[in-house]
Amino acid sequence: MDFTDQRLSYEKGELDQQSVPASPFELFKGWMDEALAQKVQEPYAMSLATCGVDNKPSVRIVLLREITDTGIVFYTNYESAKGQDIAENPNAEVLFFWHELERQIRISGPIAKIDADKSASYFQKRPHDSQVGAWVSQPQSGEVANREVMEQTFEQLQEKHPTNTTVPTPAFWGGYEITVEKVEFWQGRANRMHDRIIYTQSGGDDSKGHEGNTGWTTKRLLP
Ligand SMILES: Cc1cc2nc3c(=O)[nH]c(=O)nc-3n(C[C@H](O)[C@H](O)[C@H](O)COP(=O)(O)O)c2cc1C
Incomplete structure (x- = not known):
């Protein structure tokens, strides 16, 4: 099979560094609201990438269950292959791709088990x-x-x-939270001139001059 002639022009939206919110959580929730409103199927399904000590990345879909003030939560079996990877290397990245909106979001950071009580309450x-x-x-x-x-x-x-x-509630089952450290928002544009805005955590004022310490710096990346 050959897909080299398959091309779409992405023209549904744009992302401007000057007008994005100071916090990636706000933009993420806004995009998620739009995806739900536009009936994207399971927009909270995300590809989760992990990598154990063998240095071989693994990726699979899990369901985002909660956006907290600090991160994102999903539930799984702690003794699964992904659980093994996370025990060996507690860093992860997730990816959302919403074709209908021509959008991709990448979120990465350290990952840890959530409180057993919270897992039990969700399991029940x-x-x-x-x-x-x-x-x-x-x-x-x-x-x-x-x-x-x-x-x-x-x-x-x-x-x-x-x-x-x-x-x-099985002791081997529960939630993980990825503490959001880096978020990239990708909006498809025409002529491969896509918009990519990345948020990283900053110690001081952000690069757009938002007043006070928002905790986040934004950068535009080449597509
Ligand atoms: C739409 C969809 C949603 C899924 N949601 C979850 C989930 O929330 N938690 C989970 O452990 N596996 C979920 N799975 C299954 C995983 O993709 C994967 O098969 C399983 O977790 C085992 O992965 P592992 O062997 O890499 O640990 C889902 C699969 C699909 C296609």
């Missing part, structure tokens, strides 16, 4: 069958002989924890 809000599914998939990313083995385990656990009974 999940549908019963998803809770059971989390117990089946242990260790997530481990090999299983066939689908029947998974289904049998699911049924056994359903019997052990019937609907309307509490499924205990």
